[in-house]
Structure formats: structure tokens, C-alpha cells
Amino acid sequence: MQNANLESANRAIAALRTQAAPRVSDEEMRQAVRTLLIGLGEDPDREGLRDTPKRVVKALKFLTQGYNQSLDELLNGAVFHEDTNEMVLVRDIDLFSSCEHHILPILGRAHVAYIPNGKVIGLSKVARICEMYARRLQVQERLTDQIAEALQGLLKPQGVAVVVEATHMCMVMRGVQKPGSWTVTSSMRGVFAEDGRTRQEFMSLIRHTPTFH
Numbered sequence: 286m287q288n289a290n291l292e293s294a295n296r297a298i299a300a301l302r303t304q305a306a307p308r309v310s311d312e313e314m315r316q317a318v319r320t321l322l323i324g325l326g327e328d329p330d331r332e333g334l335r336d337t338p339k340r341v342v343k344a345l346k347f348l349t350q351g352y353n354q355s356l357d358e359l360l361n362g363a364v365f366h367e368d369t370n371e372m373v374l375v376r377d378i379d380l381f382s383s384c385e386h387h388i389l390p391i392l393g394r395a396h397v398a399y400i401p402n403g404k405v406i407g408l409s410k411v412a413r414i415c416e417m418y419a420r421r422l423q424v425q426e427r428l429t430d431q432i433a434e435a436l437q438g439l440l441k442p443q444g445v446a447v448v449v450e451a452t453h454m455c456m457v458m459r460g461v462q463k464p465g466s467w468t469v470t471s472s473m474r475g476v477f478a479e480d481g482r483t484r485q486e487f488m489s490l491i492r493h494t495p496t497f498h
């Protein structure tokens with residue numbers, strides 16, 4: 286059911302993008318950046334800024350490239366049958382996202398665990414799932430949930446746990462200006478939600494400092 290929701294949300298986003306795509310050209314986007322520069326009191330024709338609209342549009346498209354990806358594509362079939370009941374944890378996955386309120390960076394990392402139920406996923410695909418959702422305009426809570434929901438839908442595991450720790454540039458460089466503040470969000474499914482000991486094991490594994498660091 287959750288997977289069906291996720292897929293229908295992805296389809297809705299894809300449909301919106303298809304409708305929107307012909308309406309806004311790269312040139313129009315560049316013009317919008319040029320307008321912003323003028324609004325900021327700059328001269329968009331001075332040497333240093335001449336190519337800035339082009340660069341900004343390219344950078345923003347890169348930072349939101351997750352809209353053009355799908356779970357199917359990134360998985361490339363890397364779901365395998367495996368009989369194991371032990372926790373799989375991929376931790377310290379770097380995240381670079383953008384907040385949807387200010388389009389400013391969210392910098393952080395994700396820790397993702399699941400307990401299989403007959404199926405495992407290629408380890409790199411866990412990081413790729415995080416990457417796909419991070420490379421969209423986000424709020425941290427939704428990003429965290431989307432990662433958990435994707436794994437839940439793909440693997441139907443005994444449980445999924447996702448913790449995201451991030452700092453928001455909109456809270457650091459502007460607004461309330463609190464450098465050093467971190468936001469921690471979590472999404473727990475199945476045994477991680479129901480069983481305190483499993484959740485505790487996960488929490489202690491993500492706090493543990495590996496010897497190779």
C-alpha cells in the first residue's frame with residue numbers, strides 16, 4: 286500500500302513535470318535569474334555576472350536532478366533473495382539537499398537500516414535512494430519518510446529505520462542565524478517502531494565510532 290502511494294506520488298510528479306516542461310525553457314529560467322540579479326542591485330552585464338544566469342540554472346537543475354530519477358531506474362534490478370534475519374545498516378551517507386522554503390542547502394547525513402524478510406537490496410542502492418530524494422526541494426521530515434517508505438515498499442522487510450541529521454543553511458546564514466544547530470529526524474517502520482530493543486541496537490550502532498575512521 287505504501288509502495289502504491291509512493292509510486293502514485295512519483296507518477297503525479299512526473300506528469301506535472303511533463304506538463305510543465307514545455308512551458309518554461311532554459312532561456313526563460315536564465316531570464317528569471319537575470320531579473321533576480323537586477324532586483325539585487327547588480328549589473329547582470331558586467332563580466333563576472335555575464336554567464337551567471339546560465340550557471341545558476343545549470344546548478345539548480347543539478348541540485349534537483351532527483352525529480353528526473355525513478356526508483357525502478359536507480360535500482361537496476363539489484364534486489365536479491367537472501368535468507369537473513371540480521372540488521373543491515375548503511376550509515377554516514379552524505380546528503381546535499383535544498384530546503385523548499387528558501388532553496389538553500391541542507392547539509393547532513395543519513396543512516397539507513399532494515400531487517401530483511403527474504404530480500405536484500407544492493408548496498409549502493411540504499412545510498413542512491415537517499416540521493417534521489419535529497420536532490421529535490423525538501424523538508425527534512427519528508428526526505429526521511431520517503432527513504433523509509435521506498436525501502437519498505439521495495440523489500441517488505443521486517444522493519445526499516447532511517448535517521449537524518451542535517452544543518453539547514455536557512456537557519457545558519459539567515460533568519461534565526463544559528464550555526465551549529467542540527468536537526469535530527471527519524472522514520473521507524475515495523476520492528477523498529479514496535480520493539481524498543483531493536484531500535485536501541487540501531488541507535489547505538491549509528492553512535493558507535495568505527496575503528497577505521
Ligand SMILES: Nc1nc2c(ncn2[C@@H]2O[C@H](COP(=O)(O)OP(=O)(O)OP(=O)(O)O)[C@@H](O)[C@H]2O)c(=O)[nH]1
Pocket residue numbers: 384385386423424425426453455456459460461
Ligand atoms: N519542519 C521543517 N521546517 C523547515 C525545514 N527547512 C526549513 N524549515 C522552516 O520553515 C519555516 C518557514 O517559516 P516562515 O516564517 O514562513 O519563513 P521565514 O520568515 O523565512 O522564517 P525564518 O527562517 O524563521 O526567518 C522556518 O521556520 C524554517 O526554519 C525543514 O526541513 N523542516
Ligand SMILES: [Zn+2]
Pocket residue numbers: 384385386387388389453455456
Ligand atoms: Zn529553508
